[in-house]
Amino acid sequence: MKSNENVRRGAGDLIARYGTLGLMALVCLFLAISVPAFIQPSNLFDVLRQVAVVGIMACGLTYAVAAGGFDLSVGSVAALSTVFVAWLLVRNVPVLAALLVVLAVGAACGWANGLFCARLRIVPWVGTLATMLAVVGPQFMLTGGGSQIPGGLGPKQPLMDFLGKGFLGPVPVAALVMLLVAAVAEIVLSKTALGQHMYAAGGDRVAAETCGIDSRRVLWLAYIFSGVLAAGSGLLMAARMGLGQVRIGEPYLMDAIAAVFLGSTVIKEGRPHILGTIVGAIFMGIMFNGLTLLHTPYWGFYLFRGIMVFAAVALSGFRSR
Amino acid sequence: MHDPPSTEQRVLAMHNISKDFPGVRALDHVDFSLHGGEIHALVGENGAGKSTLIKVLTGIYACDEGCIELDGREVHVRSTRQMQDLGVACIYQELNLIPHFDVAQNIFLGAEPRGKLGLVRWSEMYREAERLLGTLGVSLDLRVPVRKLGFGQRQMVIIARALLHNPTIFVLDEPTAMLTRAEIGYLFGLLERLKEQGVGILYISHRMEEVFEIADRVTVMRDGKNVASLQVAETNPDQVISLMVGRQLDDMFPKTDLEIGPQLLAVGGMGDGALVQDVSFEVRAGQVVGIYGVLGSGTAELAGMLAGDRPLAAGKMLVRGEPTTFRSPHHALRDGIALIPKDRRDEGLVLSFTVRENMTLAGLGRWVSAGLIRSREEKAVTRDQIEALNVRTYGAEQVVQELSGGNQQKVVIAKAMLSQAQVYVFDEPTRGVDVGAKIEIYRLISRLLQGGAGVILFSSELPEILHITDRVMVMFRGRMVLDKLTQQTDADELLMYALKGEASETDVS
Numbered sequence A: 001m002k003s004n005e006n007v008r009r010g011a012g013d014l015i016a017r018y019g020t021l022g023l024m025a026l027v028c029l030f031l032a033i034s035v036p037a038f039i040q041p042s043n044l045f046d047v048l049r050q051v052a053v054v055g056i057m058a059c060g061l062t063y064a065v066a067a068g069g070f071d072l073s074v075g076s077v078a079a080l081s082t083v084f085v086a087w088l089l090v091r092n093v094p095v096l097a098a099l100l101v102v103l104a105v106g107a108a109c110g111w112a113n114g115l116f117c118a119r120l121r122i123v124p125w126v127g128t129l130a131t132m133l134a135v136v137g138p139q140f141m142l143t144g145g146g147s148q149i150p151g152g153l154g155p156k157q158p159l160m161d162f163l164g165k166g167f168l169g170p171v172p173v174a175a176l177v178m179l180l181v182a183a184v185a186e187i188v189l190s191k192t193a194l195g196q197h198m199y200a201a202g203g204d205r206v207a208a209e210t211c212g213i214d215s216r217r218v219l220w221l222a223y224i225f226s227g228v229l230a231a232g233s234g235l236l237m238a239a240r241m242g243l244g245q246v247r248i249g250e251p252y253l254m255d256a257i258a259a260v261f262l263g264s265t266v267i268k269e270g271r272p273h274i275l276g277t278i279v280g281a282i283f284m285g286i287m288f289n290g291l292t293l294l295h296t297p298y299w300g301f302y303l304f305r306g307i308m309v310f311a312a313v314a315l316s317g318f319r320s321r
Numbered sequence B: 001m002h003d004p005p006s007t008e009q010r011v012l013a014m015h016n017i018s019k020d021f022p023g024v025r026a027l028d029h030v031d032f033s034l035h036g037g038e039i040h041a042l043v044g045e046n047g048a049g050k051s052t053l054i055k056v057l058t059g060i061y062a063c064d065e066g067c068i069e070l071d072g073r074e075v076h077v078r079s080t081r082q083m084q085d086l087g088v089a090c091i092y093q094e095l096n097l098i099p100h101f102d103v104a105q106n107i108f109l110g111a112e113p114r115g116k117l118g119l120v121r122w123s124e125m126y127r128e129a130e131r132l133l134g135t136l137g138v139s140l141d142l143r144v145p146v147r148k149l150g151f152g153q154r155q156m157v158i159i160a161r162a163l164l165h166n167p168t169i170f171v172l173d174e175p176t177a178m179l180t181r182a183e184i185g186y187l188f189g190l191l192e193r194l195k196e197q198g199v200g201i202l203y204i205s206h207r208m209e210e211v212f213e214i215a216d217r218v219t220v221m222r223d224g225k226n227v228a229s230l231q232v233a234e235t236n237p238d239q240v241i242s243l244m245v246g247r248q249l250d251d252m253f254p255k256t257d258l259e260i261g262p263q264l265l266a267v268g269g270m271g272d273g274a275l276v277q278d279v280s281f282e283v284r285a286g287q288v289v290g291i292y293g294v295l296g297s298g299t300a301e302l303a304g305m306l307a308g309d310r311p312l313a314a315g316k317m318l319v320r321g322e323p324t325t326f327r328s329p330h331h332a333l334r335d336g337i338a339l340i341p342k343d344r345r346d347e348g349l350v351l352s353f354t355v356r357e358n359m360t361l362a363g364l365g366r367w368v369s370a371g372l373i374r375s376r377e378e379k380a381v382t383r384d385q386i387e388a389l390n391v392r393t394y395g396a397e398q399v400v401q402e403l404s405g406g407n408q409q410k411v412v413i414a415k416a417m418l419s420q421a422q423v424y425v426f427d428e429p430t431r432g433v434d435v436g437a438k439i440e441i442y443r444l445i446s447r448l449l450q451g452g453a454g455v456i457l458f459s460s461e462l463p464e465i466l467h468i469t470d471r472v473m474v475m476f477r478g479r480m481v482l483d484k485l486t487q488q489t490d491a492d493e494l495l496m497y498a499l500k501g502e503a504s505e506t507d508v509s
């Protein structure tokens, strides 16, 4: 038996694989021509710096989606992290310990999501929505009802400043952190058996299980990864702002969703992957930067966000048919 | 139970196995044994419990009672992985592949070669996959996602996956249901080789001729019980069938002669620009048109085109004399053409729906008044269909996912019948259904004909084609090479045309 259907590489296939990248190139070209400030290296690096938070959060979400779940709580968990790390630092907890504790809290949130959605098999939209709402509570508890932790991040925090505001040469440290996280995430998802099993569980749960894959466990782990990375993105957020603020992370959820779904249309065949997610996040960052440079009013951003999420999901749905 | 002949090793013994599902006792104190170097066939009607028995063996289901011995030692089955490590490999009735994974990834699913840090060693994986397929004598592009492969090729991927672990027990649940003759021959060769190597093979099939061709022993199940285990050499198909159904079956192919009515569907010069070329024929009321061809001859594509699943590149289609084009199965159905697809799991059913919901999905409009479903009527109709097709289910509200494979097939057929089409396109309707249901399906076809419908039957079973069609056509490399009244042809002629595209002078008598 010969395989008679070779992978087609016609024009349609090219558009499907590289269409999103092409579109991104067109947008850049348009911006470069209409707003010359756009292609200043300093502006481009600034875009990268701004993308870092969403990029890391979206990497986590990529795991949840790849394994057949979804995670609405990432924005909320990130906000909790900003508040919690500020609360710890203000109380003079050593910074490394504070970071680890906050990441552990993120893991716990992910574990709870896994309990609802992987173990008890509650629909992910509902299960993670519960977490999303529930973690608002502790935020207000920590601030004592206010919207911020008083005292910023406490006394001088060189490490936090370095992460959030530092530069290595012209390159913002935050962007480097994102790339580092993405590189590790990419390896785990695409190069390890665990990553392969996550895709399998997301692709066809029954089939994966008959191959001896514990689909519950891998989905659960995906939620935990998602929680940890959400907490990580919150830490970066706190470092950049120099404070912890209640509910600050929620708007990022939409951007992360758009990044993941846009990303699943990049190069590979219609499934979420880390490289694509990062490209998607950068694409979103470029668009927002462009809107700013073009002096778009505030409400325009909301409208645009909605359109992007819709377009991203529609594009990826079209691909995976 | 009788002792095994000769010195063969008993590699598997299942004692007193029982398994209950809500509402049914799927296995009722079943004993079963398998020797190394033996092919043991397991037969029984749809829902008899065959698949459940092997799922207990492979660790998918835990049994409620009984014990399993491998090589004389009792094992406590905890997971599929454990049984796999103990040398039990299985090909399930449903092809379990991850559609967007490629061939090699699917073969190694759950058993990826890993290096340090759990990293997958991709190059080793592709090399091994290549080697493995080589020993099976199959050449496949390892990097093609399996959703782009045909059934036969997918089956090979699954077989390669099963053989990856050098099993001592190899279980196949209806592996031939989707295969062509040539592919079946190939599979049998492979099984003979494994048998010589001492592998114990458990083989489930509904096809008697297969059982008598390759099996050494046959075990018959009925209603969750083992009713007999026999040496194949000491029995015959009739005995096995009567053990299976618990009664004698006489009329395998009921056929009533009907007036041929007006033309319902005509196609002229139809083609898709690649695999189907210049096909013309017509279907009349009360007529069964059979289309026969080997895999790759274009029959599958033609079926897809007739049902609106595949675009036409050339030719025209007339429905009751009116020209029409379909862009989707929905359009086809609106014009009164219903397809009963062969891949029931992917195309035919919504697995999470109940039997009733599935059956009435296509024709729901009929039970709606003022926007509301008249559920009493809907339920009554569903009950009738369950009875007519003898679907083994504890009720109309059972989720179809829980039905046995053959019973799912019956639901697909019931669904199409309720869509009130005028032309029914059956694509291998009797694959995977038991003998009793086969007859029921033929009866239903003849009932459809009496109701003034026309039927197009794609089938790879020559007896079926010869017995229930009025007209038969043979496809070869995308073209119709033969079109005759069924009475004027025979199996040899059909086969000749299907394989060669013409009758070779020397062979025709």
Ligand SMILES: Nc1ncnc2c1ncn2[C@@H]1O[C@H](COP(=O)(O)OP(=O)(O)OP(=O)(O)O)[C@@H](O)[C@H]1O
Pocket: B021, B022, B024, B025, B026, B044, B045, B046, B047, B048, B049, B050, B051, B052, B053, B093, B392, B393, B401, B402, B403, B404, B405, B406, B407, B432
């Ligand atoms: N997961 C399940 N939940 C509930 N009932 C089930 C489930 N799986 C099987 N059954 C029931 O158990 C009985 C035996 O089913 P099984 O799949 O073993 O039949 P089978 O002999 O393999 O039939 P077929 O030839 O149609 O494949 C059937 O009545 C079926 O409806």
Ligand SMILES: [Mg+2]
Pocket: B050, B051, B052, B093, B173, B404, B405, B406
């Ligand atoms: Mg079965």
